[in-house]
Amino acid sequence: MQATRHNSRQAPLVITVTGGKGGIGKSNIALNLSLALQQQSQVILMDGDLGLANINVLLGLDLKRNLSHVLQGECQLTDAMITITNGLQIIPASSGKKVMVDLNEMELGGIIHAFSQYTQPLDYLVIDTAAGIVKSVGCFAAASHEVIVVLCNEPAALTDTYALIKVFKQDYNISRYRVLVNMVDNDHEARKVFSKLTTVIERFLDVSIQYMGYVPYDELFRKSVQQQKPVLMHYSNSRVALKFKDLAKQMTNWRLQSSVSGGLEFFLERRLSTTE
Ligand SMILES: Nc1ncnc2c1ncn2[C@@H]1O[C@H](COP(=O)(O)OP(=O)(O)O)[C@@H](O)[C@H]1O
Ligand SMILES: [Mg+2]
Numbered sequence: 001m002q003a004t005r006h007n008s009r010q011a012p013l014v015i016t017v018t019g020g021k022g023g024i025g026k027s028n029i030a031l032n033l034s035l036a037l038q039q040q041s042q043v044i045l046m047d048g049d050l051g052l053a054n055i056n057v058l059l060g061l062d063l064k065r066n067l068s069h070v071l072q073g074e075c076q077l078t079d080a081m082i083t084i085t086n087g088l089q090i091i092p093a094s095s096g097k098k099v100m101v102d103l104n105e106m107e108l109g110g111i112i113h114a115f116s117q118y119t120q121p122l123d124y125l126v127i128d129t130a131a132g133i134v135k136s137v138g139c140f141a142a143a144s145h146e147v148i149v150v151l152c153n154e155p156a157a158l159t160d161t162y163a164l165i166k167v168f169k170q171d172y173n174i175s176r177y178r179v180l181v182n183m184v185d186n187d188h189e190a191r192k193v194f195s196k197l198t199t200v201i202e203r204f205l206d207v208s209i210q211y212m213g214y215v216p217y218d219e220l221f222r223k224s225v226q227q228q229k230p231v232l233m234h235y236s237n238s239r240v241a242l243k244f245k246d247l248a249k250q251m252t253n254w255r256l257q258s259s260v261s262g263g264l265e266f267f268l269e270r271r272l273s274t275t276e
Pocket of ligand 2: 026027028049054129130
């Protein structure tokens, strides 16, 4: 049955999901948020972890075409898209191709530019990214209207996140972040972690960080990853799935900033303006 779509957005909202290190849940969060958002919107989830494809593995899919074929001109962006549900399509990355890790900024820009040929209704483009301070991540984040930084309750995660935000500010002039705390027990713990980050950020960096919420630690999550069955699809009434639905509901209130042009060509405009 075709789901009812709101299609409330004038232009797609581009959201990068990133974080200071690997293994903190970025890919699972990008996937489950996309699955929650697609219940009322049209979503594309792009696997921007260009060297180590994740999203297709989380979904248990073995795919023939991916972003590297698009960049090499072997197929169109739409040929590499896979329909997961009525509202969600994914664009997989390639795994183990060094050439994809070493893309220059124009090539990275080309990825987003390819979206300008995408004419179907679209509400959200969600980009999952590689861990840490990597050029591709900075470029994707600079291309986005919203940057979600995933954080967990570990001292190293705090220092890595601080370093990431510092570099993104210096090199890409990204000055607004939303922080999502993963693998904690409750909101209280999440806010404590967030306030530790706020203390150092406010003291040393001229950026704004906003608490987005938290995702609880849940063994079901690990099980679902092992089974290659996303929690939101296969354990849709679990605590963690309900949390993703709440977060997605909150995201539907995110508006394009009036100072940015919006649309998918936003990437190149912004990149060019920061490299001049
Ligand atoms: N909220 C959570 N509760 C329990 N385990 C989690 C949670 N979030 C992530 N994980 C586990 O952490 C591992 C790494 O997640 P992943 O999304 O691949 O991280 P990243 O993309 O940051 O490298 C996964 O195997 C997953 O099971
Ligand atoms: Mg990942």
